[in-house]
Amino acid sequence: MFMSPNTSNTMVRIxxxxxxxxxxxxxxxxxxxxxxxxxxxxxxxxxxxNTRVEIAEIAGIPLYNQDLDNDRDRPLEVSALxxxxxxxxxxxxxxxxxxxxxxxxxxNVIDWVSRPAMRSPLxxxxxxxxxxxxxxxxxxxxxxxxxxxxxxxxxVLFPHPGVLVGGAGQKFEDGQxxxxxxxAFLSDYMKQLSEWLRKTESHAHxx
Numbered sequence: 793m794f795m796s797p798n799t800s801n802t803m804v805r806i807x808x809x810x811x812x813x814x815x816x817x818x819x820x821x822x823x824x825x826x827x828x829x830x831x832x833x834x835x836x837x838x839x840x841x842n843t844r845v846e847i848a849e850i851a852g853i854p855l856y857n858q859d860l861d862n863d864r865d866r867p868l869e870v871s872a873l874x875x876x877x878x879x880x881x882x883x884x885x886x887x888x889x890x891x892x893x894x895x896x897x898x899x900n901v902i903d904w905v906s907r908p909a910m911r912s913p914l915x916x917x918x919x920x921x922x923x924x925x926x927x928x929x930x931x932x933x934x935x936x937x938x939x940x941x942x943x944x945x946x947x948v949l950f951p952h953p954g955v956l957v958g959g960a961g962q963k964f965e966d967g968q969x970x971x972x973x974x975x976a977f978l979s980d981y982m983k984q985l986s987e988w989l990r991k992t993e994s995h996a997h998x999x
Contacts, residue, residue, distance in 0.1 A: 816880035820898030828886035878913035889934035922955035930956030
């Protein structure tokens with residue numbers, strides 16, 4: 793089914809609770825009033841009781857510079873983000889859509905976290921993708937582009953048709969999700985994501 797129409801720069805560190813699934817949320821926007829940030833906040837409230845969603849802050853991440861991408865020169869904000877991704881059981885990305893594609897700020901974050909390639913915390917990391925937009929398509933084109941990008945990082949994508957929240961201007965008020973149909977769909981998505989993560993973890997342990 794497709795849906796239709798912490799302001800601190802301190803990076804969160806995941807501290808898993810016993811038996812809990814931990815998800816690191818990344819919003820691909822720097823706006824304080826971002827509807828995709830609000831969408832992530834809603835997943836935190838709607839997640840099953842055995843699932844925790846913590847939201848990363850990416851405002852301090854500089855533009856990718858391979859000269860700095862080594863253990864001596866890597867920016868502290870980048871190291872903290874990579875550690876948070878590594879600590880989490882999964883990553884949940886909420887992407888806006890700019891000019892039919894993924895925002896540059898989000899692509900920049902992925903470039904930092906996915907390198908060096910053989911040491912990327914995104915490799916084999918379960919990843920979910922959601923998005924909200926004032927337009928009718930609800931970031932559909934950006935999400936398709938993001939899926940291709942994430943596959944290149946060797947991340948494992950959650951096999952789900954997607955959360956494409958169109959007409960988001962009428963579904964959020966003051967940073968809160970107020971549309972009951974969207975909330976119900978998002979709650980079901982989080983339940984399915986949590987169940988899939990637990991099955992994925994069980995299979996990994998069995999192997």
